[in-house]
Amino acid sequence: MTSIRDNELDARREQGPKALVGLSQLALDHMEQGVCVYDAGNRIVLVNQRYLSLFNMSAEIVRVGTSYRDVLAHSVALGNIPAGEVDALYAARLARIAAGQPFRTQQTLASGLVMALELKPLPGGG
Incomplete structure (x- = not known):
């Protein structure tokens, strides 16, 4: 089953380097x-x-x-x-x-x- 978050992450991966920065920030923001x-x-x-x-x-x-x-x-x-x-x-x-x-x-x-x-x-x- 694919979640909305999975779709968001897939879309960011396809957008290239700028999306990678956004993905990195997303990961950082979810750190403890x-x-x-x-x-x-x-x-x-x-x-x-x-x-x-x-x-x-x-x-x-x-x-x-x-x-x-x-x-x-x-x-x-x-x-x-x-x-x-x-x-x-x-x-x-x-x-x-x-x-x-x-x-x-x-x-x-x-x-x-x-x-x-x-x-x-x-x-x-x-």
């Missing part, structure tokens, strides 16, 4: 983990819906092209990061990323949810 990828200039190149929902972030603000600093500022506005800690947090994370050091940390959100974050620098930056 939140994913946000930055380029070497610390701007978002990929973000999924789960990331936005876990952190209660606005898709109008946190989207492709948004800087990491602006994402942190949005997180401060939401109460997920204390305003007095954001500069030190930003500097420390960028230093570890620049050194190519993957690391894990925890963050308690305004909702009380404790998030485990895994940051992995990409080859060539980002």
Whole structure:
């Protein structure tokens, strides 16, 4: 039996590279983990819906092209990061990323949810 979703996926496959990007985003948006990828200039190149929902972030603000600093500022506005800690947090994370050091940390959100974050620098930056 073929579902409507199967038909949608088949149609996207037939549309070529542009459809592949859409299909990739569809897959990312259905992952259980939140994913946000930055380029070497610390701007978002990929973000999924789960990331936005876990952190209660606005898709109008946190989207492709948004800087990491602006994402942190949005997180401060939401109460997920204390305003007095954001500069030190930003500097420390960028230093570890620049050194190519993957690391894990925890963050308690305004909702009380404790998030485990895994940051992995990409080859060539980002």
